[in-house]
Amino acid sequence: MRLRAISNFASASASASETEPESESDSQNHPGNRNHLTSRAGPDFSSRLSDELLLNVFSKLPKSQLVSNSLVCKRWCRLSGKLVRAVKVLDWEFIQSGRVSYRFPNLIDVDIVQAGVKSCRNSGILLSSKFVSVRLDSCKFPRESFVKKEEFLDSQVIDKGVRTLAEGCCNLKRVSLINVSELGLRSIAEECEMLQEMELHCCDDFALKGVSGCRNLQILRLVGCVPGVYSSLISDIGLTILAQGCRRLLTLELVGCEGSYDGIKAIGQCCQMLEELTLCDHRMEGGWLSALSYCGNLKTLKLQSCKSIDVSPGPDEHLGFCPTLEELHLQRCQLRDKQGVRALFLVCGAVRELVFEDCWGLDNNTFAATSICRSIRFLSLEGCSLLTIEGLESIILSWKHLIRLKVVSCNNIKESDITPELATLFADLKELKWSPDSKSLLSSGLAETGVGQKGGRSFRL
Template structure:
């Protein structure tokens, strides 16, 4: 902006000069009788499509700042948001969510469904949510549990969400009923991934309207949060209404042989099954043989595999299984673990991560899996070289090996045959004992004589 001179003494002398006059839209006059002209917004010359491309290339922190420029930038930046975790239920119930973020494809409303004080400084964290709690706990309450919105309120909010965001691909719900699921199925035709928390067996009937649903996660009971039950009834309903599932994850769900068998018979396209902290009854492992196209089987935070698997001749097998993951599981039940290896004898990739109770006897049962090509061991401190080496030698097709933080597997106990096998592998990560690696790395440096107790291992 240019400022006009307050004196007009030179105005007549400069009137015949060749200097072009300044443009009026860039001039700010200080004359009392003249209006104040504001500088032109040149971003108005840029179309919304071009401005969208420009803002989409900014970092997320810069996108948040750009929405404060003007209403136009606010609307465009809101259209760039694809994923959202809702924290304030009123923002959804008032209809502002769809107006502010019209192009959402991934929404999580679990946090907003929990009634918690906003001014509390105490935060209760769970692997699913983090909520604020009051410091006051009555004498009769030994364990604090949060309050949730009513099912009626959740269904109303879900109905609003379905109408304002019809292009949803992924959705995480909590406490929704059949009516809420039906409204989502009718409006969000492209929904492919769904996660349900705090629902009952009969609520799963609302899944019948989802035509393109491929990934489903059911969270039954969560310690300290809620105690809903998913049993064989719900698993059977699920199998009948969702025959096109590709991935299924069951968290804290109950059930038995009948429920898993129904899923295997009806969901013939299912390729991945994940069980987290399951409460399945004994004998359910035999039902895995009905999952004829299962390729990946995962166990996470499970206290047991199968307390009573039954005779081995009745277990069957999964001929198409390629990957078996056991993460943070208790493997003290040798009978259940041995039955699992019999069912998964065709597995190619075997992963153990931070599993308790995996000793030499338990690991020896894995030798029945003759086709293992990749093994990963991490955090298995009870396993020694005496139990590790015979099993690895029994696998003739092993090509990849990873051993990390298994402190009882010592380099000094390695045989020449195992060293020869390592030289033939395509991929090897060998860090079983960090102390031995540190010792060999500092050998010959004289650190041990200088450090005394400080460098003693």
């Protein structure tokens, strides 16, 4: 607004100077004079607008512009802070001093994981993973773990900062914490009654006692061990404590956690509302698969970056069954253990959507175990380089309910091997995405099948 006023006023002054002569006395009061221009542009016209009106205007702007707006004046800084709902804090002093809640009073999402690590701010080395990002000191290499235990802030310091945060931001719905103890988690539970989602890094079993006070908690991610970064122990003890305290969980993700049949069974028996379970790089003992049958309402099971499925699943009659399971996702897992893979599909026999993504060891023999699942409606294969068209055809032709198929980056599947039976199946699908390799065109083999021509069906290359 100021810039527009200055530019308009300056242009008007320039046009006036061209048409009227300027005397020595008039030049002192001429609108083009610098001092006069400053006095005319000085008033802040936005001060006439109420806070509510300015907030309404700011809310219509892109979020990226909030930072520049906050630099205009103290009032705009205060109002812009009210529109911020989520922050990722990098400086622990900003939390401990209470300035987080003062600067952003309407926060609902706070991430303080990076602030809890004593990282070197001026370092040019940034270690980033799916779960955490920290700056590293090049003088401390080489070593086994990038972040050692002593490089975390002390639990008492963390707890004190978490309490300050909870008291100032009582409307939090999501929070990400690291190295916090039971005391800090209890303060979150007491002050933030609306908390629905929590992410915990590097916490031990008994710290999970504090989570039990979060009555409305529905989504929880436990990050126990990140290889090469840090490591903490989450075992059956912690899973049992968690299950008894958080009975309203809908989604649970266990990253690098240990456990066994007992821990998964406790979660299934106590968290009866659980609909989605994710195990990432798990360290479960043999036999844990059979405990999934206690998850009576489980709809989605995801296994990510797992070195094995189950090293000792036990007899088939003891595995049980998940009757409500609808989706099974296997992402970046090693499937060389045929016995564990077969046990998984026995437990998940009712699944309707099956997803394989960049899984090692998924050959024709391993994929044959999916024939147990007779209700598959959607199959997704991505990055499965060992699977051939023969192995794929032998299974999907037996699935009478299949309506969607996705095959991407499976270089061992060749178009030239497509049989008439498989082409007929492709024509009846409602959705087909076929791109096993960069040269795949699917033209000659399906030229007369009518793929993509029937109503309600789509075909994408």
